[in-house]
Amino acid sequence: MTTLWDRSRQVAVEQILDTAVRLFVEQGYEQTTIAQIAREAGISQRSLFRYFGTKEDLVCGDQEALGALLKRTVEQQPAELSPWDALRAGFELVLTANHTPERVLELSRLIFATPSLHARYIEKRLRWQADLVPVVQVRLGGGVGATPDPRAKAIVATVFACVDAATELWAQSGGRLDLAELYDQCLGAVRGDA
Amino acid sequence: MTTLWDRSRQVAVEQILDTAVRLFVEQGYEQTTIAQIAREAGISQRSLFRYFGTKEDLVCGDQEALGALLKRTVEQQPAELSPWDALRAGFELVLTANHTPERVLELSRLIFATPSLHARYIEKRLRWQADLVPVVQVRLGGGVGATPDPRAKAIVATVFACVDAATELWAQSGGRLDLAELYDQCLGAVRGDA
DNA sequence: CGCCTACTTGGCATTAACTGCCAGAAAAGC
DNA sequence: GCTTTTCTGGCAGTTAATGCCAAGTAGGCG
Numbered sequence: 001m002t003t004l005w006d007r008s009r010q011v012a013v014e015q016i017l018d019t020a021v022r023l024f025v026e027q028g029y030e031q032t033t034i035a036q037i038a039r040e041a042g043i044s045q046r047s048l049f050r051y052f053g054t055k056e057d058l059v060c061g062d063q064e065a066l067g068a069l070l071k072r073t074v075e076q077q078p079a080e081l082s083p084w085d086a087l088r089a090g091f092e093l094v095l096t097a098n099h100t101p102e103r104v105l106e107l108s109r110l111i112f113a114t115p116s117l118h119a120r121y122i123e124k125r126l127r128w129q130a131d132l133v134p135v136v137q138v139r140l141g142g143g144v145g146a147t148p149d150p151r152a153k154a155i156v157a158t159v160f161a162c163v164d165a166a167t168e169l170w171a172q173s174g175g176r177l178d179l180a181e182l183y184d185q186c187l188g189a190v191r192g193d194a
Numbered sequence: 195m196t197t198l199w200d201r202s203r204q205v206a207v208e209q210i211l212d213t214a215v216r217l218f219v220e221q222g223y224e225q226t227t228i229a230q231i232a233r234e235a236g237i238s239q240r241s242l243f244r245y246f247g248t249k250e251d252l253v254c255g256d257q258e259a260l261g262a263l264l265k266r267t268v269e270q271q272p273a274e275l276s277p278w279d280a281l282r283a284g285f286e287l288v289l290t291a292n293h294t295p296e297r298v299l300e301l302s303r304l305i306f307a308t309p310s311l312h313a314r315y316i317e318k319r320l321r322w323q324a325d326l327v328p329v330v331q332v333r334l335g336g337g338v339g340a341t342p343d344p345r346a347k348a349i350v351a352t353v354f355a356c357v358d359a360a361t362e363l364w365a366q367s368g369g370r371l372d373l374a375e376l377y378d379q380c381l382g383a384v385r386g387d388a
Numbered sequence: 389c390g391c392c393t394a395c396t397t398g399g400c401a402t403t404a405a406c407t408g409c410c411a412g413a414a415a416a417g418c
Numbered sequence: 419g420c421t422t423t424t425c426t427g428g429c430a431g432t433t434a435a436t437g438c439c440a441a442g443t444a445g446g447c448g
Contacts, residue, residue, distance in 0.1 A: 004444065005395075034434065044398045049435065115317060123313035148366070150376055151383030153359040158384045161351035169344055182344055189345030190352045192386045198415065199424075227404065238427045243406065 013051055016041045020058040025106055029059070029114045056120040059107055063124040070094050071131050083136045083152075084187070087159045095179060108171040125160060132156045162186040207245055210235045214252040219300055223253070223308045250314045253304055261322040264288045268329050277330045277346075278381070281353045289357075289373060302365035319354060326350045356380040 019041040023032045034055055038045045052058050070090045077086035098104050111117045137152040166182035213235040217226045228249060232239040246252050264284045271280035292298050305311045331346040360376035 008444095009396095033432090045434095046398055046400095046436095047396080050397085053435085055434065118320070119310075119313040119317040122316050123309050126309065126312060126316075148363065150359065150363055150379040153363065154356050154380035154383045157355035157359045157380075158352045161355040162348050165344065165347040165351045169342065169347065172342070185344040186348035186351075189348045190384060203425090228406085229404080239405095240407095240427055240429095241425080244425085247406090249405070 009051075012043065016043065016048060016051060017058065021103070021106060021110075024059065024110055029110060029117055054120075056117060059110055059117055060121045060124055063128075066094055066098070067124070067128040067131060069097065070128060071135060074132060074135050079139070081139075083139045083155050084159070084191075086139060087132070087136070087156070088183075088187075091159070091163055091183070092180065101175060105171060105175045108167060112168055112171055125164075129156050129160055158190060159187075162190065203245075206237065210237065210242060210245060211252065215297070215300060215304075218253065218304055223304060223311060250311060253301060253311055254315045254318055257318045257322075260288055260292070261319075261325060263291065264322055265325050265329060268326060273333070275333075277333045277349050278353070278385075280333060281326070281330070281350070282377075282381075285353070285357055285377070286374065295369060299365060299369045302361060306362050306365055316358070319358075323347075323350050323354055352384060353381075356384065 016037065020032075020037045023037060023040065034045055034048060037058070038048045041048070052061055070093075073093050074086050074090040077089050081089070099107075111121050133148070133152050133156050136156055137149050140149060140152055162183055165186050166179055169182050170177055170179045210231065214226070214231045217231060217234065228239055228242060231252070232242045235242070246255055264287075267287050268280050268284040271283050275283070293301075305315050327342070327346045327350050330350055331343050334343065334346055356377055359380050360373060363376050364371055364373045
């Protein structure tokens, strides 16, 4: 059952998030202090840090859930799919299940424009990569407990690199280009179509 | 001419760097404070921050020079080389021109073991990537001032992803495996050899 | 309803990474 | 030797983040 605490918590999260993103976009990430966000969101600094462990989490916070979703989706792809196709299917789901497109565009711009944010974003995705390597390794036919297979690590890293390249191009285009199409172009340039 | 300031500066940098890396390895990056490094290196905290702008720079600092070297090397490869081969040649040079192998191993372990360091390290290398994209784009035959070519961005990102994967595997092996060989395995897994 | 428990909240103090400022020391140049 | 430039150290201050404790508030139960 959903208690009042859960509901008010969710409302508070939304409220804080809206305030934070608005301020970040208006005046820049570094120029916005936690104190200001807390003040404008009508909450104490201490509580803000309880909702979002770090300032960076206000922008790229809910990545843990997405990472788990990605892993599950890739795992559940039919066994005859190549690792490339399985990973592509996973990203197709994750990239659409994110937020509204406008919010994603706002956040992407912010992340690519702010080095410290970009670093934190990469850090979160490195965790996704580590989680996915064993999944891909199984799909490659290697034993699961065997020594780490360079191929699995390389494939996962490459897919993420192409997703990153496509996302940056998409953000630079102001969201006009199609993200999936950009990704296919990127991967095509890498895998012998050239 | 080399002035006394330049010399003592270089000595100080080495001194600080040795102290910092030793402490990081002994007790971990996060557990080591700037105050402790400054104390043990016999320098004031204020001066330490003048030599190294951030704590992370103590580990992955001197990357700007290497990035320039990489770009120059790739540019000067013969025109008939594919982008892949040109980039490989560049990395071959950079990876050996770094430090002593033991120091590289120490630093690599540190970077891969500390998420925030790993992220910052990748962020620095994203700058290298941005510098290299136009170089690769020329090599692909596209005009230099044309709209950004997804292919160039994807190729560069993929090469870096494979270098990263190979480096991590190399560090995990304690430096016993051959880095160039690992890189070739990684890239082979990506480019249709599989 | 009244009460006890569990969880949340906010304020306070503290730490750690930085930054700006200023006075003093040391090297450079003449 | 004297002036100018550059470096150094200390000090205060800012910001993100954490621990602690007292006060408030929802939830369950007799």
